[in-house]
Amino acid sequence: MGGEAGDDPNFEKDLEELRETFNSGKTRDASWRRSQLKAMQLLLKETEDEIFHALKQDLGKPRCEAYRDEIGTVTKSVQYALGNLKYWMSAKKVNLPLIAFPATAELIPEPLGLVYIISSWNFPFGLSLEPIIGAIAAGNVVVLKPSELAPTCSAVLASVIDKYLDNKAIKVFQGGVSVGQQLLQHKWDKIFFTGSAQVGRLVMAAAANHLTPVTLELGGKCPAVVDSISGSWDRESTFKRILGGKFASCAGQVCIGVDYILVEKRYLSTLVSRLQIWIRKMFGDNPKECLARIINKHHFIRLKNLLSDPLVKASIRHGGSLDEANLFIEPTILVDPPLHSAIMTEEIFGPLLPIITLDKIEDSVKFINSRPKPLTIYAFTNNEKLKKMLIAGTSSGGITFNDTLVQHAADTIPFGGVGGSGFGRYHGKFSFDTFSHEKAILRRGFLTDFWFRFPPWDDKKLQLFRDAYRYDYIGIALTFLGLKK
Amino acid sequence: MRSAYINKEREIEIEKEIEREKEKETEREMDNDSKFDGESARVMMKELRETYSTGKTKSYEWRICQLNNLLKIAEFHEPEILQALHSDISKPEFESFVHEIWLIKTSCKLAIKELKRWMKPEKVGTTLVTFPSSAEIVAEPFGVVLIISAWNYPFLLSLDPVIGAIAAGNTVVLKPSEVSPATSSLLAKYIGEYMDSSAVKVVEGAIPETSVLLEQKWDKILYTGNSKVGRIVLAAAAKHLTPVVLELGGKSPIIVDSDIDLKIAARRIISGKWGCNNGQACISPDYIITTKDFAPKLVDSLKLQLLKFYGEEPLKSDDLSRVVNSNHFNRLIKLLDDDKVSGKIVHGGQRDIVNLKIAPAILLDVPEDSLIMNEEIFGPLLAIVTVDRLEESFNIINSRPKPLAAYLFTNNKKLKEKFVGDVSAGGLLINDTTLHLTVPTLPFGGVGESGMGGYHGKFSFDTFSHKKAVMYRSYLGDASERYPPYTTRKLRFLKAVMNGSFLDIFRAILGWP
Numbered sequence: 001m002g003g004e005a006g007d008d009p010n011f012e013k014d015l016e017e018l019r020e021t022f023n024s025g026k027t028r029d030a031s032w033r034r035s036q037l038k039a040m041q042l043l044l045k046e047t048e049d050e051i052f053h054a055l056k057q058d059l060g061k062p063r064c065e066a067y068r069d070e071i072g073t074v075t076k077s078v079q080y081a082l083g084n085l086k087y088w089m090s091a092k093k094v095n096l097p098l099i100a101f102p103a104t105a106e107l108i109p110e111p112l113g114l115v116y117i118i119s120s121w122n123f124p125f126g127l128s129l130e131p132i133i134g135a136i137a138a139g140n141v142v143v144l145k146p147s148e149l150a151p152t153c154s155a156v157l158a159s160v161i162d163k164y165l166d167n168k169a170i171k172v173f174q175g176g177v178s179v180g181q182q183l184l185q186h187k188w189d190k191i192f193f194t195g196s197a198q199v200g201r202l203v204m205a206a207a208a209n210h211l212t213p214v215t216l217e218l219g220g221k222c223p224a225v226v227d228s229i230s231g232s233w234d235r236e237s238t239f240k241r242i243l244g245g246k247f248a249s250c251a252g253q254v255c256i257g258v259d260y261i262l263v264e265k266r267y268l269s270t271l272v273s274r275l276q277i278w279i280r281k282m283f284g285d286n287p288k289e290c291l292a293r294i295i296n297k298h299h300f301i302r303l304k305n306l307l308s309d310p311l312v313k314a315s316i317r318h319g320g321s322l323d324e325a326n327l328f329i330e331p332t333i334l335v336d337p338p339l340h341s342a343i344m345t346e347e348i349f350g351p352l353l354p355i356i357t358l359d360k361i362e363d364s365v366k367f368i369n370s371r372p373k374p375l376t377i378y379a380f381t382n383n384e385k386l387k388k389m390l391i392a393g394t395s396s397g398g399i400t401f402n403d404t405l406v407q408h409a410a411d412t413i414p415f416g417g418v419g420g421s422g423f424g425r426y427h428g429k430f431s432f433d434t435f436s437h438e439k440a441i442l443r444r445g446f447l448t449d450f451w452f453r454f455p456p457w458d459d460k461k462l463q464l465f466r467d468a469y470r471y472d473y474i475g476i477a478l479t480f481l482g483l484k485k
Numbered sequence: 486m487r488s489a490y491i492n493k494e495r496e497i498e499i500e501k502e503i504e505r506e507k508e509k510e511t512e513r514e515m516d517n518d519s520k521f522d523g524e525s526a527r528v529m530m531k532e533l534r535e536t537y538s539t540g541k542t543k544s545y546e547w548r549i550c551q552l553n554n555l556l557k558i559a560e561f562h563e564p565e566i567l568q569a570l571h572s573d574i575s576k577p578e579f580e581s582f583v584h585e586i587w588l589i590k591t592s593c594k595l596a597i598k599e600l601k602r603w604m605k606p607e608k609v610g611t612t613l614v615t616f617p618s619s620a621e622i623v624a625e626p627f628g629v630v631l632i633i634s635a636w637n638y639p640f641l642l643s644l645d646p647v648i649g650a651i652a653a654g655n656t657v658v659l660k661p662s663e664v665s666p667a668t669s670s671l672l673a674k675y676i677g678e679y680m681d682s683s684a685v686k687v688v689e690g691a692i693p694e695t696s697v698l699l700e701q702k703w704d705k706i707l708y709t710g711n712s713k714v715g716r717i718v719l720a721a722a723a724k725h726l727t728p729v730v731l732e733l734g735g736k737s738p739i740i741v742d743s744d745i746d747l748k749i750a751a752r753r754i755i756s757g758k759w760g761c762n763n764g765q766a767c768i769s770p771d772y773i774i775t776t777k778d779f780a781p782k783l784v785d786s787l788k789l790q791l792l793k794f795y796g797e798e799p800l801k802s803d804d805l806s807r808v809v810n811s812n813h814f815n816r817l818i819k820l821l822d823d824d825k826v827s828g829k830i831v832h833g834g835q836r837d838i839v840n841l842k843i844a845p846a847i848l849l850d851v852p853e854d855s856l857i858m859n860e861e862i863f864g865p866l867l868a869i870v871t872v873d874r875l876e877e878s879f880n881i882i883n884s885r886p887k888p889l890a891a892y893l894f895t896n897n898k899k900l901k902e903k904f905v906g907d908v909s910a911g912g913l914l915i916n917d918t919t920l921h922l923t924v925p926t927l928p929f930g931g932v933g934e935s936g937m938g939g940y941h942g943k944f945s946f947d948t949f950s951h952k953k954a955v956m957y958r959s960y961l962g963d964a965s966e967r968y969p970p971y972t973t974r975k976l977r978f979l980k981a982v983m984n985g986s987f988l989d990i991f992r993a994i995l996g997w998p
Contacts, residue, residue, distance in 0.1 A: 064971035064979060072983035076614055079985070094926045103920075105927055110909060112932070189933065201723055208719035211712060211733075213937040216726065234960040244968050282969045290969035369538075391955060392543070395625055398954035406618070406958060412609040413620045413954035418627070419704065423728035425952075438939075440912035440927040441905055442920060446746040446896075454752055455760060455794040455804040457579035465583060 014171055015114070015186065018141040021168045022113055028139045030089060036136045036165055037082050040129065043164040044075050050156055051125055058124070058150040059250060060293035060327075069249055070126035073409050077130055080411045080428060081137045088137065088432045091441075103444045109436040111139035112213075113189035118145050118180065118203065120194045121295055122253045124153035127217075131192045132170065134431025140190070141169045145183060147195075148176040149295055188212050190435060194255075197420055215424025215434055218417055219255040219347050220374035224404070225364045225390065226263045226271065227381035238380045238402070239274045243282060245378065245404020247331045251292040252351040253299075256376045258404055259348050262364040265357040272333060272355070276318050279331050287330065294327040294350060303329060303350040306343040315354075361386065365393040373397075373419035378404050397421050521694045529686060530701050533629045533656040536683045543626060543654045547681070548600060551651045554679040555644065556593045559586050562675060566640055569667035573639060575807040575840075576762065584761070585640040588923065592645050595925055595942060596652045603652065603946045606955070613985050617959040624950040626654035627728075628704035633695065633718070635709045636664035636809055637765045637863075642732075643672055646707045647685070649945025655705070656684040660698055662710075663691040664809060703727045705949060709767075711861075712934055730938030730948055733931055734767040734861050735888035739918065740878045740904065741775040741783055742895035750894045750916070751786040754867075755794060757892075757918025759845050763806040764865045765813075768890040768912075768919050771861060772851075772868040774878035780871045784849060787867075788832050791845055799844040800837045807841045808864060814841050817864040821846065825855035834866070853881075875900065879907050887911075887933035892918050911935050 026032055044051075051071060055061040081088075091106040115135045119128040128146050135142045144161070146154040158172040173179060184191075184206035193203045194217040207214045224242055229235045246258040263271055283290050294300045304322055307313055312334065313320075319332035334354045337343050343354055358364060361381075368377065375397040379390050382402075391399060397417040400407045407413060408427075416425025426434050541547050559566070566586055570576040576585075596603075606621040630650045634643040643661050650657045659676065661669035673687040688694055699721035708718045709732040722729045739754060758770045775783055795802040808814045814836075820826075821834050826848050834846035843865050851858055851868045858868060872878060882891065891910040895901060901915055911931040912921045921927050922941075930939025940948045966978040974996065981989030991997075 062969070062971050064969070064976050067976055067983075068967065068979050072979055076983045076985070080612075094924075096924060096926065100920065100924055103917075105921070105924060107927070108905065197726060200726060204723035204726065205720055208716050208723055211715060211719065211731065211934055211937070218726070231960075233963075237960045237963045240963065240968055248967075248969055285970065290971060391623060391953075393540075395628075395951065396953065398956065400956045401958060402960060403618075403956075403958035406615045407620075407954060407956045409614045410618075410620060410954075410956060411612055411614075413622060413956060414952055415954065418951040418953075420726060422726070437909065437932040438928060439910070439932075440921055440924075440929070441915070442912070442917070442924065442927065443901075443915040444917040444920070446749050446916060449749055449752070454756055455577070455579070456796070456802070457577055457804050462579050462582060465579075465587075 011173065011182070014173075015143070017168060018114055018143065018171065021166075022111075022141045027136075027141055027169055028111060030085065032166070033085060033089075033137055033139060034082065036170070037078050037085070037133065039164045039166075040078050040133065040136075041075070041082075043160050044071055044078070044129075047156070047160050047164075050160070051153075054150075054152040054156040055125070057152040058121070059295060060288070060291075061250065062290055062292070065249060065292065069405075069408075070123055074126055074129045074133070076409065077133050077411065077427070077431075081133050081432070084429065085137055088429055089139075094440075100442075102447060103442055105440070105442045108439045108441055109138065109432070110439050112435060112437055113140060115140040115142050115190045115192065115435060116145070116183060116186075116188040117142060118191070118193045118195065119147060121147035121149035121153075122250050122255075124150040124157065127194045128157055131194075131426060131431065131435075134426055135190075135192075135435045136170070137432045138435035140435050142171070143183065144170070144172045145180060146172065146174065148174070186210075191215070192424075192426075192434070193217065197422075200422065215416070215426065216422040217255070217415075217424070217426075218375070218420065218422035219349070220372055220396075220417070220421040221259040221347050222256055222374045222376045222378065222396075223364070223368055224258040224261045224378040224380065225361065225368075225386075226261055226267070227361050227379070227383055227386060228264065228267055229380060229382065234382070236274070236278075239271075239278050240282075241403050242378075242380070243275065243278050243331075246353050247279070247291060247351050248282065249405060251294065251329070252353075253292070253295060253349050254405075256405060256408060257349075258353065258378060259374070260344070261353065261355040262358055262361070262367060263355060264361050265359065268335065268355065268357050272317055272335065275333060275353075279318065279333075283331060288326070288328055291328070291331070291351070294329060297324075297327070299350070300324060300327050300329070303348075303352065306341075306346075306348065306350075306352060307332075309338075309341050309343075312337040312341050312343055319351075362389065365389060368394045368396075373417070373421055375417045375421040376400060376407065395419065397425075521688055521690055521697060523697055523700070526697045526701050529658070529688075530629065532683060533658070533686070537626075537628050537656045542651075542656055542684050545601065545604060548651055548654055549597060551680055551685065552593055552597050552600070552648065555648065555651070556590065556597070558675045558679050559589045559593065559644075562671075565671060566668075569665075569671045570640065572667040573636070573665040574762065574765075574809050575805075575842075577804045577806065579804070580760070580762065580806070581640075585638055588641055589644050589648075592648050592925070592941070592945075596648050596946070599943065600652055600946075603943055611956075614982060615956070615958070617961050618956055620954065620956045623953045623955050624653070624946070625953055627949060627951055628655060630655040630657050630949060631660070631698060631701075631703045631706045632657060633660045633698075633706070633708045633710065634662055636662035637762050637767075639665035639668035640672070642709045643668075646709075646940060646945065646949075649940055650705075650707075650949045651685065652946050653949035655949055657686070658698065659685075659687045660695060661687065661689065663689070706730070707938075707940070707948070708732065715936070730930070730940065731936040732767070732929075732938075732940075733889065733934065733936040734863070735886055735910075735931070735935040736771040736858075736861050737768055737888045737890040737892065737910070738878070738882050739770045739773045739892040739894065740875065740882075740900075741773055741779070742875055742893075742897060742900060743776060743779040743782075744896050745894050745916075747782065747786045748790070751783070751790045753917050754894075755787065755790050755845075758867055759791075759795070759805060759865055761919055763808070763845075764867075765806065765809060765863050766919070768922060769863070770867065770892060770918055771888070772858065772870060774870045774872060774875075774881055776875055777871040777873060780849060780869060784831055784847060784869070787847060791832070795845065799833065800835055800840075800842050805842070805845070805865070808843060809841075811841065813864065814838070814843070817843055817862075817866060820857040820860075820862065820864075820866060821848075823856040825852050826857055876903075879903065882908055887931070887935055889931045889935040890914065890919070890921070909933070911939075
C-alpha cells in the first residue's frame, strides 16, 4: 500500500478500507492501540540502520543528530504513550454544580476517525511518527503523506510502516504536490500538517469544505535573546547551546531553530569571537561530517540569494562559503544586516545566523513584537525581571530559557504555534488530545424533577426561580425538596 | 417700513432654508457613518490592535471591571432584554429569563469568581530527558477576536462567548444576528454604554457587514450558526491562518426505550423540544427513534403532556416562541406538506401564518428519505422513526452526520453503555434533554458536521487563550554529548538518556559495554 497514489484506483479503495477498519471498532480497543505502539518500538529498534542511511542519503544527517532529534525522541514518545495510555483513554469524572443534582457527568475521549498527517522533509521520521503515535493512541486510522523532497526517507517510511504496523489501519501515500492536492479533496476527520504557512493556508482552505478540524505546525523567525551572562561556565554553555540550536540540527533547517540573535551592542565582540571559537571546535575539523546539508538545489539557491544583497554580504563576520555541488553551506555569522533585507524578513531555514545589536536588551521585546509571532523564543539570561518581561510582553508558541531545541523532547508541555506560526499542538498527552474528541456525558435518573421546569409558566413559577437564583444553591436545594408532580 | 418687513420675512425664510440644508447634511453624514465598509473595518481593527498593544486588556483589573460591567447589563436591564427577546421571537418570559439572562449571569459570576485561578500559570513536571529543567504553561490572550452569534438565543449566544474572550484578555468584536434585530440593537446600545468601547465593539448588520468582517485578520473567531456559513467562515479564516471555533447544529436524536417512567420522559422531551424556543435550538431533540410497539404509548403520553403544558389551543399559548420569520415558517410548512409524510402527522401542525406560529406537531413513522429526515428541523415538528428492535437505532444515528447532542431514555444498563460507546456527538445525555448546556464543567461543542472546539465555564477561557509553553533550563549540567564533533560514544550516551535508563547512562559515561 505504499505506492504512488496519483490516479491509482487503489487510492479510493485504500481509503474505503481504512473507513471500514475504523467502523469495525478495532482501533478503539486498548489492546490494538497498545500493540501498534509496541510495534512502533520494534520498528525503531530493528530498522535503525535503514533510517540512519536514509537520513544520510536525503539530508547528509549525521547519526548522532538523527538519533538525538528523530529516532531517540520518537522512541521516548512511544514509551511515554505506552506508560500513560490507560489514563489518557479513561473517562474523567466531572464535578457538577448543585443545580444539576441529581446527576453524574464525565468526559470520554473518542477517536475522530480518519486522520491525514502531512509531514515535512527536515525531520521526515520524527515529524511523521510523532503525530502517528498520537493518532494511534487516540484510536484513529491514519494516512501519512511524507514529503517528496526527502524521497529515500519517504520510501523507507512506506516500507517499514507497511511491515510493522497494521496496514489496514495505517497507510502511507507517497508523492508530490498533485498527490497532496488530490488527498486534500477528501473528507478527513482531522488533518495534521507540518510545513510552511503558504501550504498551511491551502490545507486549511481545503479542510473548510468538509468542516475538518486542522492542526498547523508552521514556523517563523525564532529569535534568541542573549543577555549578559556572568560566570564563564554559563557563558560557554550559552554559546554552545546557541550553535547547537542553529547549526547542529539539520544545518538550521528546523522550525524551532535559532533564526537570529538579539544582543546588546557592548557584548557583540565577545559573542562573535566566542561563537567563532566554538564553531571551529564543533565543526572545524570535518564540517561536512558534522553538518547536514541543504535539502535541495532550490533551497540552496534561496539561501544563496539571501546573501547576495551587497549590504548583507558585507555584514558577514564568519563563514559565507557555499559549495553548490555538495549542497553545503558553511556556518555563517552576520552582524547587523539591514532589517528590511530578505534575510531579516523571511524565515532563514539554513545555516546563516544574523546577529542584531540593540542599545538595551529590554528593546528585544519591542523588536520581537513588531514581527509575526514565532514558534519559539529563546532567551539566555539569569535576570528574573527580563524573563518575566519576555513571558508577559511577547507572544510565541513557547519560550525556552537558557537552552535551545530541548523543549521539543519534553512530554509535559504543548508543542505548537500561535498566529503565523500555526495553531493546535501536540507531544505527550497533547498528541492524544489533538486526535480525540472529548465527548461530554450527563446521566440523570427518573427520581426527581423540578416541577417548575415545565410550562404552563406563571408568575409564581418565575418568581420561585428568581428567588431560587438569589438564594443561590442553598435555596435551589431547598426547593428541590418541595417537589410537586 | 414695508421693505424692511419684507426683508425680515426673507431673512427668516433664508434661515429656515439653511437649517433644512444642515439637517439634510447631517442625515447624509449619518447615513455614511452607519455604513460598515472595508474602510470602517480597517479603522476599527487599527484601533483594536492599538488598544491591545497597550497591554491594558491583559491586566486582571481590566478584565474584572469589564466582566462586572457586563453583569450590570444583565442585572439592570432585564425588562428591556425581555422586551427585545419577545419582539424578536415572541420568547416566553420564563425562557428568556432562565435560558438567556440567568445563564449569562451565572456564566459571568463564575468567570469573576474563578478568573484569578484561571489566569495562574500551570506548573508541570519535566522528565529525565530535559533534566535539569522546570516548565509551566502560561495562558495569554490571542489578541483581537471576532464573535458571530445566532438569532435563536441572541442574548446568550452573543454574551457568553464575549465573557470568555474578555476573561482571557482579548479585545472583541461582536456581530449579533440581524434576524433578531431588537436584541442586536439592545446589545449595541448597552455594550456601547457599559463596556470599554476601545476594546469591545458591536458591529450590526447582515451579509455585507459580515463579509467585510471576515476579510479582516482576526486572532480567533467563534461562530455560532449553521454549517453552510460555518464553511464560509472557515475558508475566510484560512487566508489568515486564524483558528476557529464552530458551534453548529445537526439532527439531535432521542432513543426512547420502553422500560422508562413515561410521564417524566415525555415532560423532559417536551421541555427540551418545545420548551426551548419552540424547537429552534441547536440541541433541541430533532427526531425520536423508538420501537414500533412502544411508539403509540409514547405518542399518547406526549399528547397528554402537551395538552397540560400548552392547553387546547397551543397557537394561542404565550408559552411558545413563534417561528422567527417567514423564511423559516415557509421552510417548516414545506416539511409538513411533503408528500412523503402525508398521513403521518398524528398531532398538531396547525398554523397561524399571520403570527408565524405552528402548533407542536408530531409525525409518526416518517420515511428515512423524507424532507424532514434530511435537514435539521429547527422548529416545532418532532419526527418519530420506528424500528423493530431498539439496537437498530445506533445504525440509523451513525449513518448520519454527527449531531451536536444525542439523547437516550432507558433504565437498561447495557443499552446505556452501548450508547455511550457507539454514538459520536458533541455531548450525550441519558434520561433528560438539553441540560448539559447549563453545566459549566462540561465543554459545549460539536464534532464533525456539528462543529469544532467548545466553550462554557473554564473552557471559554481556554478557548480564547493561547497556552504558551515556558521551559526553564539550568546551566548546571551541560552534556558535551549533545554537540559535534559526533562520536560513537556520544551516540551511546544519547541513546541511554532517551531511553531513560540510569544504568545505561552510567555505563556510557564510563565507557563500559
